[in-house]
Amino acid sequence: MGDPRRIVIVGSGLAGATAAGTLRDKGYSGQVLLLGQEQHRPYELPALSKGILLGDTNEPDWVHDEATYADQDIELRLSTVISELRPDTREVVEADGTTHPFDRLLLATGSQPRRPVMTGVHLDGVHLLRTLDDARTLRAELLAGRRVVIVGAGWIGCEVAAAARRNGCEVTVVEPLPLPLYRLLGDTIAAVFRDVHAEEGVTWKLGVGVFGFTGDGRVSGVSLDDGSELPADVTVVAVGAAPRVELAHSAGLELAGAVTSGGVDVNACLRTTAPDVYAAGDIAAHFHPRYGRRVRVEHWANAKDQGAHVAGNLVGGAEPYTASPYFFSDQYDLGLEFRGIADPLADDLVVRGDLAAREFTAFWVRGDEVQATLNVNMWDDGDVLSALVEGDTRVDRTKLADGDLASLLG
Ligand SMILES: Cc1cc2nc3c(=O)[nH]c(=O)nc-3n(C[C@H](O)[C@H](O)[C@H](O)COP(=O)(O)OP(=O)(O)OC[C@H]3O[C@@H](n4cnc5c(N)ncnc54)[C@H](O)[C@@H]3O)c2cc1C
CATH class of the missing domain: 3.50.50.60 (FAD/NAD(P)-binding domain)
Structure with missing residues (x-):
């Protein structure tokens, strides 16, 4: 043609x-x-x-x-x-x-967004978030003092938790894995996010799943797998898409x-x-x-x-798409960028900067190659980080942790 x-x-x-x-x-x-x-x-x-x-x-x-x-x-x-x-x-x-x-x-x-099959998931006040109308509807519900229960501690669950806290809501996040963002970031880095949210006043229910939602017409509670129930005025289901x-x-x-x-x-x-x-x-x-x-x-x-x-x-080209994945997020005063694809539960973690101060770059390394990077509140090395995850650079881990990053690119 x-x-x-x-x-x-x-x-x-x-x-x-x-x-x-x-x-x-x-x-x-x-x-x-x-x-x-x-x-x-x-x-x-x-x-x-x-x-x-x-x-x-x-x-x-x-x-x-x-x-x-x-x-x-x-x-x-x-x-x-x-x-x-x-x-x-x-x-x-x-x-x-x-x-x-x-x-x-x-x-x-x-x-x-995935809507899990569970009791009460269609009650009023159980929100999903994908569209502009979803966001405006949810915004109108996030009023100071309201009890908000978020199901799922992935990126969207964490961002909603941050916004709800900033709006003065009482926020609980329920997540069956041991930490928020666990599979995406592994335990050391995921713990940073757990701690940031806890300091901001989020209550974590980690290692426990949601069984269903209760209420008469409108949600009033969330039942957990361990038999307990959380009172809720508003809930958000953020269990992936x-x-x-x-x-x-x-x-x-x-x-x-x-x-x-x-x-x-x-x-x-x-x-x-x-x-x-x-x-x-x-x-x-x-x-x-x-x-x-x-x-x-x-x-x-x-x-x-x-x-x-x-x-x-x-229109007739045949160019392969070769860009590496890039993602950003903002939660409270913490901004981040994630580049590449890693298996944080298997790859080695190298940290540059200060985890406690929440100014750091994390590298996931396999052998002598960087698979992925996460920079948190550090913005000067973006080009180098992209080059590291996209190129074939062999890295010296001590330089990743504390050395001139640009010099790694040769
Ligand atoms: C709340 C939220 C926050 C996010 N924040 C970030 C972020 O901070 N950083 C980041 O990197 N990524 C973020 N993402 C992810 C990112 O926005 C998405 O990956 C991106 O928008 C996907 O774009 P898309 O065009 O593929 O799909 P979409 O933006 O979902 O667009 C698909 C469109 O197709 C329409 N459609 C579907 N089926 C049909 C049909 N049969 N007929 C007609 N129309 C149809 C849908 O209505 C929709 O409008 C976020 C996503 C969400 C939901």
């Missing part, structure tokens, strides 16, 4: 909207149709668990100005749910039967296995197993040359970078 005349993008989140804008930036002059279930124009998610919950702002960061869509001739159709993909006839279909033909398709349907692969699956596209917790199988150029269908962002499980396996990344930078990258491939 020559230049596609019509590119359709399903999913008007960060990956989809970035792809649409980049197509125009690259001079693509065919039709661009961006279809999204949301009623709001494309926005970024990080502020939803930070600035919006804190009440600092009621607006997210919008991916593009409102005028951009008309100015760049991007046809944006909101409140539009695509219910079927027909790869053979190259069209996507809305629930009412409206079809949209495409020459090339980008699937960028993102993730949805699942990629929205229904369209790809029912169309017969290959899905990735358990290592990437699902996702749509794409090659290094982000193309699915259907010709002319690509995927980017949270749903894409792509073959990563550095890791020699598929990876699926649920982070802001990945959605933005893959959205931009895939635009070139949608």
Whole structure:
């Protein structure tokens, strides 16, 4: 096929909207149709668990100005749910039967928060957090003095806990693992986060799971596996997200296995197993040359970078996507960046800086290679850290801990 005349993008989140804008930036002059279930124009998610919950702002960061869509001739159709993909006839279909033909398709349907099957999970006052409307609704509930129980101590659970404390709520976080962020950071670094939240007044219930929610119409308590019950005015379920692969699956596209917790199988150029269908962002499980396996990344930078990258491939390029994962978070006065992929429960930890002062960089090292880094309230070495996780540098661990980092790059 020559230049596609019509590119359709399903999913008007960060990956989809970035792809649409980049197509125009690259001079693509065919039709661009961006279809999204949301009623709001494309926005970024990080502020939803930070600035919006804190009440600092009621607006997210919008991916593009409102005028951009008309100015760049991007046809944006909101409140539009695509219910079927027909790869053979190259069209996507809305629930009412409206079809949209495409020459090339980008699937960028993102993730949805997991809602565990348990008693009372549909009661009023049991919140999930994914959309702008979710965040605004939750913000209105996080009033001073309210008892807030958060289920799950991953990144979103921890950020919600921080915002709720800053709003003056009484906050308890329940997590079946021994520490918050345990699998992501390992015990030494995870303990730093446990202690920061405890100092800020969060009550931890670690090593115990949630059995269900109680209440009459509205939640009033959370039952734990150990038989105890926590009183609650508001609860937030933050137990991870699942990629929205229904369209790809029912169309017969290959899905990735358990290592990437699902996702749509794409090659290094982000193309699915259907010709002319690509995927980017949270749903894409792509073959990563550095890791020699598929990876699926649920982070802001990945959605933005893959959205931009895939635009070139949608119009005929065949460039592999090779960026390493990058993630950021803010909790209280603590800001952090995480780069790379590590197994913190198996890799060796090297710490530079001061854990107690919460100004440090953690390195996860395997042999003499850095797999991942976490810088907390230290901002000067970002380029070096990226080079360390992306390159083939052999490292001297003593220099990582206390030496000139840049000199490691040779
Ligand atoms: C509360 C929150 C805070 C976060 N904070 C951070 C952070 O601090 N740092 C960080 O690195 N990452 C953060 N993330 C993760 C990051 O924002 C996501 O990885 C990123 O937004 C994924 O972008 P995406 O375009 O793949 O998916 P999404 O942003 O989820 O967009 C997908 C879009 O597709 C639409 N859609 C799905 N199915 C259909 C369909 N069938 N028809 C039409 N439309 C459909 C959805 O409605 C949605 O709008 C956060 C995520 C959340 C939820």
